[in-house]
Amino acid sequence: MKVLEIMTRLPVATSPAARLLDAAEAMLSANVSALPVVSGDQLVGIITEGDLMRRWEAGTDRKYPGFATVKVGVEKMAADFVRSHGGYVRELMTKNCVSVDEETLIEDAIRLFERHGFKQLPVTSGKKFSGIITRRNILESFVRNARRISQEEHSDEDIKRAILAIYTREPWAPLAHIDLCVRDGVVEILGDVEAETQRQAVVAAAEGVPGVKRVVDHLSSKAGDNERKD
Known part of the structure; x- marks a missing residue:
């Protein structure tokens, strides 16, 4: 079985220029933990709920008191500030994210889920974004096939x-x-x-x-x- 047989086509997505608040609200509304980031018809990244855990609005931004500033360094502190204060998807999204082609075997997609701990993977057709495959898609496939098999007669x-x-x-x-x-x-x-x-x-x-x-x-x-x- 291939990814295209169980994937979700035309899922909720966002763009690099979208505001983070809009992206977060879209995740909540669609009950998903990540959004593919699309520019035109091209997949350019992904943004997840994990990217939004350290935000100043929620009081969860990282703080570096005292000598911690010396140990961490300017570059790391500046990057963390962008992640906690940036207002647009392009500032927090993961670029060059792992994705799969529609023709990828389900078994190979599952290996990626297991290896990286992913909950979802963007799907492409050639270079164009075409959908997303999630753990739920795989669960739904299991239920459909298990029910069908259970209804068959077996001597x-x-x-x-x-x-x-x-x-x-x-x-x-x-x-x-x-x-x-x-x-x-x-x-x-x-x-x-x-x-x-x-x-x-x-x-x-x-x-x-x-x-x-x-x-x-x-x-x-x-x-x-x-x-x-x-």
Whole structure:
């Protein structure tokens, strides 16, 4: 799946010449934590709620008493003053921000979210700004697909085959030491595992297969050698 399939097109955006107050109010009105900054049809940056945390209007601007001014230096203090007192988006926005193309795979976009801790990424088509992809977009995609899959019919044999396929391809799965029975969507798993985390993975694999109503865990773990029935 590609970014263009789940992204938000024509999201709320701002311009470098916009006043910060207007941008902040736009974020609140749209219930978003960031706004792409667009000039013409070109993405030129992004401004986030984090950029507005240190503002003199709220009394949260940085202050450097005494010898702190020597330690911090003129350049840093001046930059902080701009961030706390500047009135326009161009003064606080992040230029050359990370973005993705519409044709980017969702998996690659998720890696960027994870690596940088982003909540959203601007999307471009060629050099033109075209939208934004957010964690919410990915969550909505999960819900849509999960609901669709849950409504499909799955026989016990289909379920068993799908679970065994997971155990076969996953290196952590002790395929030779486990067995399972599926009846009316209820999966019973028997056998031995090396560790509790391995038990959890074996059970989670079965729970995630479409058509499974419940998993009954009869596994024995060498770590605790206990049996749990759910």
